[in-house]
Each structure stands twice: as C-alpha cells, then as structure tokens.
Amino acid sequence: MPSTIVHAGFALLLAAGLWKGTLDRRALAVLLVIVVVPEADTIAGLWMDGAHRALLHNLTIPIVAGLLLYWDTCHRERSWLRDRWGGWGVQVAWVGLFVHVFAHMLLDYAHLEGINVFYPVVDQFVRLEGELYYSTTEGFVQTFVEFPTDDVEGTAMDVGATGTTADTHVDNPVEPTAAVEGDPDEPVERLFPVADSGWQFHLVLSGLFVLLARRFQDRRDEQ
Numbered sequence: 413m414p415s416t417i418v419h420a421g422f423a424l425l426l427a428a429g430l431w432k433g434t435l436d437r438r439a440l441a442v443l444l445v446i447v448v449v450p451e452a453d454t455i456a457g458l459w460m461d462g463a464h465r466a467l468l469h470n471l472t473i474p475i476v477a478g479l480l481l482y483w484d485t486c487h488r489e490r491s492w493l494r495d496r497w498g499g500w501g502v503q504v505a506w507v508g509l510f511v512h513v514f515a516h517m518l519l520d521y522a523h524l525e526g527i528n529v530f531y532p533v534v535d536q537f538v539r540l541e542g543e544l545y546y547s548t549t550e551g552f553v554q555t556f557v558e559f560p561t562d563d564v565e566g567t568a569m570d571v572g573a574t575g576t577t578a579d580t581h582v583d584n585p586v587e588p589t590a591a592v593e594g595d596p597d598e599p600v601e602r603l604f605p606v607a608d609s610g611w612q613f614h615l616v617l618s619g620l621f622v623l624l625a626r627r628f629q630d631r632r633d634e635q
Contacts, residue, residue, distance in 0.1 A: 414519050415418045415605040416451055418612045421619030423447040423515035428622045430507045433545040434630040438621075439504050446508040447516055454586040462577025464584050465537065466528035469472055469520055474513050526583050537580045 427435065427443050453467035460467070485491050485502050518540075521527050526539030536564050542556035558570035574580060583589040585602045607613035 413614060414523060415607065417606050417616055418450055419516045419519060422443055422519060423511045424619035424623045425615075426511050426515055427507060428626045430510060432503065435623075439500070439507075442504050443508050443511055446512050448513075450516055454584045457581075457584070457587045460577075461481035462528070462537075462580050464587070465520060465525065465580075465582045466531045466535075469517060469527040470531040470606050471513070471517060471527075472530050472533055474509055474517065478509055480508065510576050525580050526572060528577065531577070535568055535576045535578075537574045537576065539574050541572050581582055 423443060427440065431439070450468040453469060454464045456463035457466050481493070484493050485505075491502070493505060497504070517527060521529070521538070522540040524539070526541075527537065528535065529538045530536070540556065542554065544552075544554040544556065545573050546552050556572070581587075581589060583603075585604050588600055588602055607616060
C-alpha cells in the first residue's frame with residue numbers, strides 16, 4: 413500500500429502546483445500534517461474492528477469540511493478563518509483539503525481493500541480497480557464500474573465493493589494481518605513501508621525535486 417512517505421511526496425507535488433505565491437515552511441508543515449493525520453486510525457484499530465481505512469479514510473470528512481469552508485469563506489459577511497488567519501489561512505485550508513483528498517484518500521482508494529468511502533453514513537469499503545482503453549475491435553472499454561446486464565439474472569452495479577468494517581482488515585504496522593489471524597505465540601513481522609514499487613519511489617523523488625525547485629524559484633522571486 414502507499415506509505416506515508418509516498419502520500420507526502422504526492423502532496424508536495426500538489427501543493428507546489430496549487431499554492432499561489434511563496435510556499436513558506438509554516439504552510440508546508442501544516443499541509444504535511446494534514447496528509448499524515450489520517451494514518452492515526454491505525455491506532456484506533458486496536459479497539460475498533462476495521463477502523464483503519466474507515467475512521468479517518470473516507471470522503472465524508474472532506475465533504476463536510478469543504479461545505480463548511482465554502483460557507484465560511486464565500487458566503488458569510490465576515491469569514492472567521494480569514495479574520496483569524498488572513499488570506500494565508502484560507503489558502504492553507506483549501507490547498508490542504510485538496511491535498512487530503514487527492515494525495516491520501518484517492519491514492520488509498522486504489523490500493524488493497526480501498527477505503528470506506530462514506531463512513532460512518534454507509535459502512536462499505538470500496539476499491540478503485542479496473543481499466544479504461546480503446547480497442548479497434550471492441551471500441552471504448554471501461555471496467556471500473558460494472559453495470560448490470562439483461563442476460564445475467566441477479567446482477568447489480570459493481571463499483572468495487574470489498575467489505576465492511578466487520579469483515580475487512582487492511583494490514584498496517586500497528587495491527588498486521590498476521591497478528592490478527594495468526595498464532596499469538598508466533599513472532600509477527602511489522603513492515604514500515606517506504607515504497608512498494610518503482611512508481612511509488614519515483615513519486616517520492618518527484619515530490620522532493622519539485623519542492624526544491626519551487627523553493628529556489630521563490631527565493632529568486634524575492635530578490
């Protein structure tokens with residue numbers, strides 16, 4: 413699965429592209445915290461079944477946060493966030509929201525058992541899995557969402573559902589699958605991943621490179 417370092421690397425790429433003006437260290441620190449915080453639900457997994465990839469890995473939180481942020485910054489006569497932190501705070505909040513969704517939620521959505529998308533409103537893990545291509549014989553083909561067909565009775569739309577918190581466990585260093593399912597007397601290997609594949613390592617390096625390039629550009633503009 414994507415490690416926290418991979419999420420951070422992707423977050424750096426998004427922040428560099430979305431941030432307007434100088435990307436200062438304080439803003440960068442806040443954005444990285446926003447990216448890391450969802451992993452705290454691994455600890456909750458010690459007391460709650462299926463907490464990881466559900467409790468803080470869902471789209472319910474950013475949807476609610478986005479609506480509140482939009483209301484506060486665009487519709488209120490006086491924005492609490494703008495009065496408290498100025499334009500800097502508003503930009504951090506919006507960029508942080510997009511970084512949270514695209515650099516963490518949707519990245520995990522495409523790996524292992526996916527995420528519990530609308531938890532706790534709907535308890536259902538969903539994984540983004542499939543392909544999209546054009547074939548000279550089949551035309552456009554997509555398998556991310558499988559629609560019901562008339563020739564097969566009992567079929568329903570398949571959006572990649574994998575399970576619920578009651579029967580889904582996503583391996584993590586705090587609560588490895590081996591510890592959950594194996595012999596409690598056997599030693600358990602806890603893996604702390606950095607990059608599970610070449611593209612993940614490339615994403616980390618790209619994020620660091622873009623951050624350094626952005627810092628050099630910001631300093632040049634300030635001179």
